[in-house]
Amino acid sequence: MSDVAKPAPLPQWSFLSQNAAQLFYRLLAAFLICLVLSVLSESFLSLGNILNVLRQASLTFFIASGLTLVVLTAGLDLSVGANVALSACLAGTVIHQTGSPVLGILTGLAAGGTVGLMNGVMVTAMRIPSFIATYGMLWVLNGVTYWYMAGETIHGFPAGFRQIGSGYFLGLPIPVYLLLVFLAIGSFFAQRTTWGQEIYAIGANPVAARLSGIPVNRRLLLVYTVSGTMAGLASIIFLSRLNSAEADIGESLTLPAIAAVLIGGTSLFGGVGTIFGTFVGSLILTLVLNGMNLLSINANWQPLVTGIIVIIAVWLDMKTRRPTA
Amino acid sequence: MSDMAIVSPIRTLQRLPGVAIVLVLLIALFGAIAPGFLSAANLSNVLVQSTILTMLALPMTLIIMTEGIDLSMGAVLTLTSLCVAIVSLATTSMLLGLCAAVLVGTVFGLANGWLVAIAKIPPFVATLATLGMAHGLSLIVSDGQSVVGIPHSVRDIYSAHLLGIPVPILMGVASYGVFHGLLYHTRFGTYVFALGGNREALRYAGLSPTRLLITVYAIGGLMAGVAGLLMTARMNSGHPTAGLGLEFDAIAAVAVGGTSFERGNGWLLGTLLGVLAVGVLRNGLNLISLPSSVQVASVGVLVIAAMFLDGLRSRA
Numbered sequence: 001m002s003d004v005a006k007p008a009p010l011p012q013w014s015f016l017s018q019n020a021a022q023l024f025y026r027l028l029a030a031f032l033i034c035l036v037l038s039v040l041s042e043s044f045l046s047l048g049n050i051l052n053v054l055r056q057a058s059l060t061f062f063i064a065s066g067l068t069l070v071v072l073t074a075g076l077d078l079s080v081g082a083n084v085a086l087s088a089c090l091a092g093t094v095i096h097q098t099g100s101p102v103l104g105i106l107t108g109l110a111a112g113g114t115v116g117l118m119n120g121v122m123v124t125a126m127r128i129p130s131f132i133a134t135y136g137m138l139w140v141l142n143g144v145t146y147w148y149m150a151g152e153t154i155h156g157f158p159a160g161f162r163q164i165g166s167g168y169f170l171g172l173p174i175p176v177y178l179l180l181v182f183l184a185i186g187s188f189f190a191q192r193t194t195w196g197q198e199i200y201a202i203g204a205n206p207v208a209a210r211l212s213g214i215p216v217n218r219r220l221l222l223v224y225t226v227s228g229t230m231a232g233l234a235s236i237i238f239l240s241r242l243n244s245a246e247a248d249i250g251e252s253l254t255l256p257a258i259a260a261v262l263i264g265g266t267s268l269f270g271g272v273g274t275i276f277g278t279f280v281g282s283l284i285l286t287l288v289l290n291g292m293n294l295l296s297i298n299a300n301w302q303p304l305v306t307g308i309i310v311i312i313a314v315w316l317d318m319k320t321r322r323p324t325a
Numbered sequence: 326m327s328d329m330a331i332v333s334p335i336r337t338l339q340r341l342p343g344v345a346i347v348l349v350l351l352i353a354l355f356g357a358i359a360p361g362f363l364s365a366a367n368l369s370n371v372l373v374q375s376t377i378l379t380m381l382a383l384p385m386t387l388i389i390m391t392e393g394i395d396l397s398m399g400a401v402l403t404l405t406s407l408c409v410a411i412v413s414l415a416t417t418s419m420l421l422g423l424c425a426a427v428l429v430g431t432v433f434g435l436a437n438g439w440l441v442a443i444a445k446i447p448p449f450v451a452t453l454a455t456l457g458m459a460h461g462l463s464l465i466v467s468d469g470q471s472v473v474g475i476p477h478s479v480r481d482i483y484s485a486h487l488l489g490i491p492v493p494i495l496m497g498v499a500s501y502g503v504f505h506g507l508l509y510h511t512r513f514g515t516y517v518f519a520l521g522g523n524r525e526a527l528r529y530a531g532l533s534p535t536r537l538l539i540t541v542y543a544i545g546g547l548m549a550g551v552a553g554l555l556m557t558a559r560m561n562s563g564h565p566t567a568g569l570g571l572e573f574d575a576i577a578a579v580a581v582g583g584t585s586f587e588r589g590n591g592w593l594l595g596t597l598l599g600v601l602a603v604g605v606l607r608n609g610l611n612l613i614s615l616p617s618s619v620q621v622a623s624v625g626v627l628v629i630a631a632m633f634l635d636g637l638r639s640r641a
Binding site: 076305308310311 | 462573626
């Protein structure tokens with residue numbers, strides 16, 4: 001009897017969240033941070049700054065949304081930052097050589113996706129634990145990127161291409177539109193499609209998933225490839241925003257992306273979390289870092305604060321979930 | 326009987342440590358293609374340069390044996406190296422600098438242990454977060470600048486000789502001796518094996534796995550502190566990014582050395598050979614004038630290959 005009395009499948013009434021209360025706390029946290037910052041800093045509530053926060057958050061979100069799918073399967077992709085750097089450098093080179101932004105964008109996406117696929121192959125076919133496989137990949141990518149760039153910087157891209165990262169449409173930055181599009185696609189994919197639900201199932205219980213006929217390896221390949229492709233997309237936004245590519249642009253991106261995923265309530269142990277949560281996580285992290293900027297706290301403090309936030313987020317998550325686990 | 330005759334040499338080959346083969350192959354390769362690789366001066370150079378890595382890889386072996394990892398080691402080493410520079414600059418005392426470094430390193434090790442053992446945060450994420458924190462602190466205390474003008478007493482450690490042998494090599498050998506004794510000849514060592522292999526047994530024996538685990542991570546931080554002294558001595562300055570990424574070489578050495586990430590099997594001598602393999606690889610690539618970026622990528626490939634082989638062997 002007790003087996004039957006296990007919690008029923010969560011209601012599907014909301015495509016946003018599996019757990020409305022968890023999400024509510026996070027939105028409340030974001031709101032409180034906004035409140036505090038608007039008191040502490042006059043410029044926080046200016047339109048320019050709010051748009052800036054949204055644009056920054058969208059950059060983190062692109063990387064973090066793909067990563068969310070990986071973490072949902074109880075894996076981790078530590079190579080996303082290095083992947084962004086390599087993809088940006090390759091895309092930048094192609095744009096410079098051919099003069100075609102379209103080819104450059106395709107190159108960036110393809111490079112990111114290929115790296116993701118290689119991660120997936122290492123995790124599935126070679127059965128290396130995802131942490132170690134993607135950690136090794138991180139250093140391979142770092143090495144390749146530094147070797148390829150040889151200390152050079154690629155800069156100066158066509159004005160049309162730069163619009164992607166720095167342009168506006170109807171008063172909103174273009175990356176914000178991309179954010180909304182990918183938030184919708186990601187949420188729909190994870191919550192409303194069979195493949196998405198299978199990804200949750202793999203994370204919750206890989207053995208049960210395999211026994212119930214889910215092609216686990218193919219879904220894992222997909223998840224790592226998507227994570228890599230999203231890193232490729234982020235690299236394009238970065239490239240057009242910074243108007244330059246350097247080998248070291250990815251180094252400070254991995255920890256914030258992981259932080260956004262974890263703040264958003266996705267469990268490191270798989271099976272729990274949403275893309276929308278990751279969006280809120282990106283927003284909270286960006287608000288904190290933006291607030292530190294506005295209060296003119298030295299940027300050197302950012303890695304320290306991000307690290308502390310990661311620990312608090314994981315710890316809170318485990319505290320609140322332990323009774324049900 | 327004839328089957329046995331064929332199988333047994335293969336078995337022997339399988340049992341022969343892979344890391345020894347890798348090391349011999351690398352030495353043979355670079356001996357053939359890299360001019361000056363086999364000279365006594367260069368080989369001594371490889372050994373001296375490997376000491377910092379040895380000091381990280383030895384505790385990393387213990388940590389990985391407990392099915393954990395410490396990604397923060399390189400960043401903590403950087404921070405402790407800055408501590409040595411700043412404190413020795415202020416007090417002109419090498420010993421005070423070392424004490425500060427060991428203190429800071431141990432605090433970070435304890436924090437890692439606390440996060441992993443008590444807060445039960447997966448080691449990869451917990452130590453990635455402390456990596457960020459140590460990196461941030463390095464930037465803050467140094468304001469992003471090198472700390473220069475440190476006293477001679479610090480610098481001399483790296484270049485000094487004792488009985489004709491460079492002091493760093495002696496320190497590396499001493500570290501190995503201590504860890505060998507600790508792991509194979511004390512109860513603590515036996516418990517470390519049990520932490521990875523059979524944690525329940527520890528609990529039934531009335532021991533606290535939590536406290537043991539924290540101790541293991543604390544030892545890692547402590548060694549990062551000691552290595553910080555060598556790093557500052559080697560660079561003759563404290564630099565806010567000096568040791569970043571060194572944890573990867575340490576993990577590579579452990580992985581190549583045959584310590585398993587999942588079954589609590591550790592082999593300290595294998596780690597030492599792994600350190601030498603990584604050192605030879607970097608030195609050899611350097612001699613044939615390939616940039617450090619290629620070295621980093623090759624170490625990455627080495628790790629992935631080692632993990633793949635480890636997985637194959639565990640399934641066989």
